[in-house]
Amino acid sequence: MTGPATMPRPPRRIELVRRLIALGTLACAAAAGLVELVALQRSRHQLRRGRQQHTAHH
Structure with missing residues (x-):
């Protein structure tokens, strides 16, 4: 007898x-972190490439 006070166990579908x-x-957090890392x-x-070109001209 389960009354309204006891919470029934959620079905497997909800857990899934x-x-x-x-x-x-x-997965989204990991993808966003990867994008940030690549951009950085x-x-x-x-x-660095801009510095090398700048020093090559002088």
Whole structure:
């Protein structure tokens, strides 16, 4: 006899959806971090290349 005070165990489907949402969130966070890392590396490379060209002209 389960009354309104006790919480019934959520079905497996809800648990699956929660895990998929968590996995999707982690995947998006990882992808965003990777994009930021690539952008940072690219800007550093361009800055370094610009310095090399600048010193080559002098």
